[in-house]
Amino acid sequence: MERELITSLYPSLRRMAAVAGSVDVEPDDLVQEALMRTLRKGPISDLDNPLAFLRKTIVNLASNQRRSLGRKRKALALLSFDEGWWPSYPADIEAILDLPPRQRAILYLVEVEDMPYAEAAEQLGMTTVAARAMANRARKRARIALEVAGG
Amino acid sequence: MADFETKLRWLSERGDPVGAEELIERIEADLAGVPLVVVAKRREGRAMTKTQQPPTATPRKRYRGPALAVAIFVAVLVLPALYLAFSGESDPVADTQPTPTTVAPEAEIMTDLEVIEAGVAAVYSGDADRAVELFDLSDRDDEAIRQEAAYQAAIGGQLTLNCRELDTPGVFSCRTPYHNAMTDAIHHRDSGDTNRVVVEDGVIRAFGFPEHTFIALQMGTFLAMEGRYEGYENCVFGPFPEFCATIQMESLDSWIEWRQSLEPAALVEFAVESWYEGDCMSARHVSDFAASDCQLSADTPNQTMEYESILGAEVSVDGCEEATGGSLEQSRLTCEVHYSNAMSIAVGKPPSVTVREFTVYTNTGVIHLPDDRGPWYTFEYPEDTELRESFRLFAEAGAVQDEFAEAGCANLRTPECADLIMDNLDDWAAWYETNS
Numbered sequence: 298m299e300r301e302l303i304t305s306l307y308p309s310l311r312r313m314a315a316v317a318g319s320v321d322v323e324p325d326d327l328v329q330e331a332l333m334r335t336l337r338k339g340p341i342s343d344l345d346n347p348l349a350f351l352r353k354t355i356v357n358l359a360s361n362q363r364r365s366l367g368r369k370r371k372a373l374a375l376l377s378f379d380e381g382w383w384p385s386y387p388a389d390i391e392a393i394l395d396l397p398p399r400q401r402a403i404l405y406l407v408e409v410e411d412m413p414y415a416e417a418a419e420q421l422g423m424t425t426v427a428a429r430a431m432a433n434r435a436r437k438r439a440r441i442a443l444e445v446a447g448g
Numbered sequence: 449m450a451d452f453e454t455k456l457r458w459l460s461e462r463g464d465p466v467g468a469e470e471l472i473e474r475i476e477a478d479l480a481g482v483p484l485v486v487v488a489k490r491r492e493g494r495a496m497t498k499t500q501q502p503p504t505a506t507p508r509k510r511y512r513g514p515a516l517a518v519a520i521f522v523a524v525l526v527l528p529a530l531y532l533a534f535s536g537e538s539d540p541v542a543d544t545q546p547t548p549t550t551v552a553p554e555a556e557i558m559t560d561l562e563v564i565e566a567g568v569a570a571v572y573s574g575d576a577d578r579a580v581e582l583f584d585l586s587d588r589d590d591e592a593i594r595q596e597a598a599y600q601a602a603i604g605g606q607l608t609l610n611c612r613e614l615d616t617p618g619v620f621s622c623r624t625p626y627h628n629a630m631t632d633a634i635h636h637r638d639s640g641d642t643n644r645v646v647v648e649d650g651v652i653r654a655f656g657f658p659e660h661t662f663i664a665l666q667m668g669t670f671l672a673m674e675g676r677y678e679g680y681e682n683c684v685f686g687p688f689p690e691f692c693a694t695i696q697m698e699s700l701d702s703w704i705e706w707r708q709s710l711e712p713a714a715l716v717e718f719a720v721e722s723w724y725e726g727d728c729m730s731a732r733h734v735s736d737f738a739a740s741d742c743q744l745s746a747d748t749p750n751q752t753m754e755y756e757s758i759l760g761a762e763v764s765v766d767g768c769e770e771a772t773g774g775s776l777e778q779s780r781l782t783c784e785v786h787y788s789n790a791m792s793i794a795v796g797k798p799p800s801v802t803v804r805e806f807t808v809y810t811n812t813g814v815i816h817l818p819d820d821r822g823p824w825y826t827f828e829y830p831e832d833t834e835l836r837e838s839f840r841l842f843a844e845a846g847a848v849q850d851e852f853a854e855a856g857c858a859n860l861r862t863p864e865c866a867d868l869i870m871d872n873l874d875d876w877a878a879w880y881e882t883n884s
Contacts, residue, residue, distance in 0.1 A: 405460060
């Protein structure tokens with residue numbers, strides 16, 4: 298039962314991991330970590346809403362990793378390391394990648410999965426008002442980042 | 449960036465998926481080669497719920513010292529005495545029964561200090577029934593004592609008592625260093641508040657439960673910035689419901705990560721933006737610790753936020769620079785706040801810019817006016833004063849004079865005032881074009 302459930306959830310979880318995760322973290326690794334953490338506590342099939350729970354876990358993991366990686370990059374920059382390992386993306390994608398994982402996640406659910414704010418908020422464990430505010434903030438930041446990149 | 453959907457869709461498909469099968473194999477390998485179906489079976493009866501503590505949670509520790517002392521006292525003196533009284537035999541020791549760990553209240557044989565110690569032990573070990581027996585406070589009812597006990601047990605609260613009796617019998621001055629999973633996680637050492645503790649007739653009548661308000665506040669700011677504040681409004685000032693410990697323990701690791709990379713400018717930006725976006729809980733928490741006031745519709749800050757929301761206010765914070773006068777726990781920042789709303793859009797006016805100072809208390813994650821003169825929004829309020837003033841002139845020119853006065857527009861930013869502006873936006877814009 299767990300296998301079937303994971304198989305059915307995998308595509309959605311991987312997409313969320315790809316959106317919320319840092320680009321130097323493999324989305325599959327993020328999905329694996331989320332599943333492992335959850336399975337260590339109990340069967341996934343026991344959860345009321347496994348997809349929402351795992352998506353939330355993925356976004357939390359991505360947020361933690363982003364902070365850790367941010368510090369690592371700052372440290373490397375101070376040591377004048379070559380930053381060539383950091384993959385480069387077109388400016389419009391970079392603008393989205395600069396957003397915090399939670400902001401990316403809410404935008405993805407609302408814009409791509411066409412989810413109502415109330416439902417997206419529930420998936421990510423926040424209020425509808427906060428979800429709407431966060432999505433607005435994300436759009437605004439992405440626009441500003443793109444304007445700066447475009448000169 | 450008009451097409452977010454395309455970019456996000458592209459991002460969601462990045463990389464080469466390994467597929468569900470391989471992922472399951474990896475997980476099974478990591479879980480000691482046990483197939484998932486067996487893992488699930490093995491864990492039957494341990495259904496996970498949202499309230500389950502994360503594996504990193506500090507195990508609950510119990511403060512057993514005083515309870516043990518009471519138990520030994522009962523075992524050594526009381527039980528033998530009872531035995532002798534009823535049996536008349538001379539050597540009761542060999543037949544003494546094991547002392548129960550939870551003893552019935554024996555207030556008459558406990559000193560006042562032992563009552564305090566037993567009460568504290570009960571609360572911080574989560575023994576709510578015993579705590580209710582030993583505490584009878586004017587500022588907390590039994591239910592609040594039970595809550596405190598449940599919360600402290602869940603958050604791993606531990607309190608050390610250093611009491612000295614004052615001149616009046618039963619009145620003590622107690623220093624109470626306190627720590628829990630949150631303070632331990634950030635290596636905060638508490639030297640302890642000193643409180644007056646009163647014992648009368650074997651029960652504690654006055655006692656101050658220590659709290660680390662700055663930590664609770666900072667956790668609230670973290671949750672607000674993560675969009676997860678809901679429910680936390682009851683967790684800033686005690687007594688704390690047990691669910692506060694659940695929220696705090698679940699967020700412990702990510703909160704620690706966040707506080708290590710906290711940028712004061714990001715806090716200012718969040719405070720200001722959440723205010724104008726009408727995210728009342730978040731805005732009130734980071735501005736004046738009053739998120740619970742969001743229920744009050746007549747509250748002036750809440751009315752102001754609703755006013756801005758009706759007018760479709762948009763703000764951005766830019767160019768924050770460190771001002772002089774900061775300290776380790778507070779930063780003074782001078783920032784530009786760019787503001788626009790339906791009025792500026794109606795007349796094609798660019799956003800107004802207010803340059804002003806904010807004081808960021810990084811230890812609590814709260815934004816105030818410099819020199820702690822109150823919430824940031826009570827002075828030099830960022831808005832387009834020129835357009836607001838022009839509506840006053842328009843209204844007082846006779847068009848909507850009475851409604852303007854009734855809505856309190858002259859002195860307040862009320863929802864009624866915003867409605868009045870929106871209802872007359874086109875007329876005002878035309879008037880503005882010729883009179884500005």
